[in-house]
Amino acid sequence: MTEELKKGLEGVLVAESSLSFIDGDAGKLIYRGYTIDDLARNASFEEVVYLLWHGELPSAAELSDFKSSMAEERHINDDVQRLVRDLAEADEEPMAALRTIVSDLSAYDPDADADPTAEAANLRKGRRITAKIPTALAAFSRIRDGDEPVDPREDLDHASNFLYMLNDEEPDDVLSETFDMALVLHADHGLNASTFSATVTASTLADLHAAVTSAVGTLSGSLHGGANQDVMEALLELDDSGKEPVPWVEDRLAAGDRVPGFGHRVYNVKDPRARILSAESEALGEAAGTPQWHDYSVTIEEYLGEEKGLAPNVDFYSASTYYQMGIPVDIYTPIFAMSRVGGWIAHVLEQYDDNRLIRPRARYVGSEDRTVTPIDDR
CATH class of the missing domain: 1.10.230.10 (Cytochrome P450-Terp, domain 2)
Known part of the structure; x- marks a missing residue:
């Protein structure tokens, strides 16, 4: 084992992934073999999430089914809605609120007791988490501004529905397309801090909600998501x-x-x-x-x-x-999470598929020869 210290794990390879590739010298980003420029111009967020989770872009029929299954999961139940209201009225910081909400969603997930590595159950849980985060976030933002939440619509795509719930107004095509593109651009980015946090959590065989909650907490730090x-x-x-x-x-x-x-x-x-x-x-x-x-x-x-x-x-x-889209400044990072959850889930699925507990070591630099002084003599 090498004893070379790499602070922050910089330059250390800890996994193999087929999800995204970054060429930092050329300024190039690829998801599953497609350049980010190509995907941003020619694929929707739902198509990109499907690509990340399944490895291929969907056919028209597959996309229709996927979008429908996501849209059907947008509603949050009354208990979660009450939690969102409590957090908004308490003026909780948005990322802290989102962390709490994602964890709470686990209590109402029909697959909560499934084997943590069961792929079919995780895909269902992933759809629910991805679909419900925008609903909870829009409701949180509106409630703290003194407005009532707006129910999601199943006839709108992911990006348009969020803007609709946030502003109680259906966005025009320009806003919808621009926001959808922004979601595509943020969907994945290699083994960044929040994605690594999610995979570390998953490597213990904790469930998908725990992994995503870890990722949200990591993204909340100012050196990553703010x-x-x-x-x-x-x-x-x-x-x-x-x-x-x-x-x-x-x-x-x-x-x-x-x-x-x-x-x-x-x-x-x-x-x-x-x-x-x-x-x-x-x-x-x-x-x-x-x-x-x-x-x-x-x-x-x-x-x-x-x-x-x-x-x-x-x-x-x-x-x-x-x-310029009228989005409140302090929910920019939760919107980042709303997009990156697609990548987090993809990496967690990949981790479960070939799991090994992630357990690095630290070099000890403390004392070795101390003895305990009796408490009466300290």
């Missing part, structure tokens, strides 16, 4: 300051603050997802008459690229994209 909220809050700060973007960035850096949304543990160039969302943010800004958000972002990107050699990640442009 960057897009930080980006939008920074852009709003810039807008309020009355400064031009470059002086604002210079002042921020001089004060020792970073600009969120730049740099990535894997990519050494511009995140391919950021490239796609940049175009969507620009189009939304032009349509809404609010081009400043994209303009600010481009100016900041160009400056930090030229002066610091930094490239934006997906969060940098998802922030302004979501903002």
Whole structure:
């Protein structure tokens, strides 16, 4: 066994996966052999989830059945609805609320007592979790704003239904297509922190709800899932300051603050997802008459690229994209979870299929020769 220490497991291979591949030098992301550009332009979120879970894109009939089975699972029962209301009225932080809700869904799942590794049961549980998270999240957001929840509709696709439940208004095609694309872009991304957390939990033979709950908790940390909220809050700060973007960035850096949304543990160039969302943010800004958000972002990107050699990640442009869709800033990370749950479940299925308990070791650097002093002498 090697004794080389790899803090954060950086560069350490711990698994083989056929789900997604990242080329950090080329700025390339692939799901099951398809480039993210191809999928974002030509496949819906439901198609991508099916691809991740089953290995192939669905036929028209398979997609119809899959979408119907997901849509039928959107409703949450009265007990879960009461929990959502209690959390919203208590002003719980959105990711903490989502963590609690996902765990609670286990109590009402018909397959809760199934063998944790039973694939058919896990696919059913996966559909329920994926379908119910948007319903619970939209209800949570509305209740804390003083509005009543909006029941899901089975005739809308996954993206459109969430926007409908959030705003009590059916979105137009542009908003639906843009949001669906954003969900596709966030669906999977290799063995990132939250996905690894899910697989570690699954490796103990804990069930799917436990694994997804672990992933939600991991995603809640600011070093993983909170960057897009930080980006939008920074852009709003810039807008309020009355400064031009470059002086604002210079002042921020001089004060020792970073600009969120730049740099990535894997990519050494511009995140391919950021490239796609940049175009969507620009189009939304032009349509809404609010081009400043994209303009600010481009100016900041160009400056930090030229002066610091930094490239934006997906969060940098998802922030302004979501903002221009009227989505509350503090539910950006729960929306990330709403998409990434498709990838989490796919990785958990893969872990169960060839399971080995994940149990790394730490190098001990403490004392070895201490003795216990009797308590009366301490």
